[in-house]
Amino acid sequence: MALIASRGNSGTYTPAPEGTFDAVCCDVVDLGIQDTQYGKKHQIRLVWQLSEKMEDGRPFTIGRRYGLSLNEKSSLFKDVKSWFGKAPPQELDVEKLIGANCQIVVQHNERDGSTYANVIAVLKAGKAKLTVTKDYTRAKDRAPREQPVAVNYSPEGSNVPF
Numbered sequence: 001m002a003l004i005a006s007r008g009n010s011g012t013y014t015p016a017p018e019g020t021f022d023a024v025c026c027d028v029v030d031l032g033i034q035d036t037q038y039g040k041k042h043q044i045r046l047v048w049q050l051s052e053k054m055e056d057g058r059p060f061t062i063g064r065r066y067g068l069s070l071n072e073k074s075s076l077f078k079d080v081k082s083w084f085g086k087a088p089p090q091e092l093d094v095e096k097l098i099g100a101n102c103q104i105v106v107q108h109n110e111r112d113g114s115t116y117a118n119v120i121a122v123l124k125a126g127k128a129k130l131t132v133t134k135d136y137t138r139a140k141d142r143a144p145r146e147q148p149v150a151v152n153y154s155p156e157g158s159n160v161p162f
Contacts, residue, residue, distance in 0.1 A: 015117035016050055016060040016106050023048040023104040024130035025097045026061065029139045042068040044076075044094060048104055048119075049136065051128055059133060062106060064119040068094070079122040099132060101125035 027047035034043045047063040054060055066076040070088055080088040083102045105121035 014054060015108065015115050016062045017052055018106050018108050018117070019052075020103055020105050020123070021060075022051040022126045022128040022130055023062075023102055024132055025100050025102070026132040026136050027063075027138045028094045028098060029063075031065065036067070044068050046094075046097065047139075048102070049130065049132060050104060050106075051130060058135075061136075062104065062117055062119055064122075083122045083124065085124055101128070101130055 025046060026049045027045075029045040029047065031043040031045055033040050036043070043065055045063045045065050047061055049059040049061050052060050064075075064079075066079070067074055068076070070077045070080075070090070070092060072087075076094075077088060080092065080097075083100070102125050103123040104119055105123065106117050107120045109116050109118055
């Protein structure tokens, strides 16, 4: 049986709309050590629920990837500073950001015929006080996806078409 890889759209993802929205941090995901343009770095993903709702009534969620560093030049330092109006402490338990309100600025980018929503700024909270919806499950608490079956592969004699 063939296993076909495709560049086509793999789902019905609806990106968050562009604009500035009240939001609440709903998750911090540890991505572990990742290859970056600056070498291997420990990365996290902050995820927010927006005040804007999808057609089914659930809030849009959007995330941004950060290096796990509070160096003054890091994106995490800059966003936490603009979020809370002051520089973060020398050490910050990023899990404590969950439940914190802010405003998120979302911008759309087009790539390969698809539209992606990107967080371009995290600002101080507006007047709205949001809470994480009860039906949201943090990434660490979700059931693991089925792992692919390991296959022994030998490149000798392979017939790779590219």
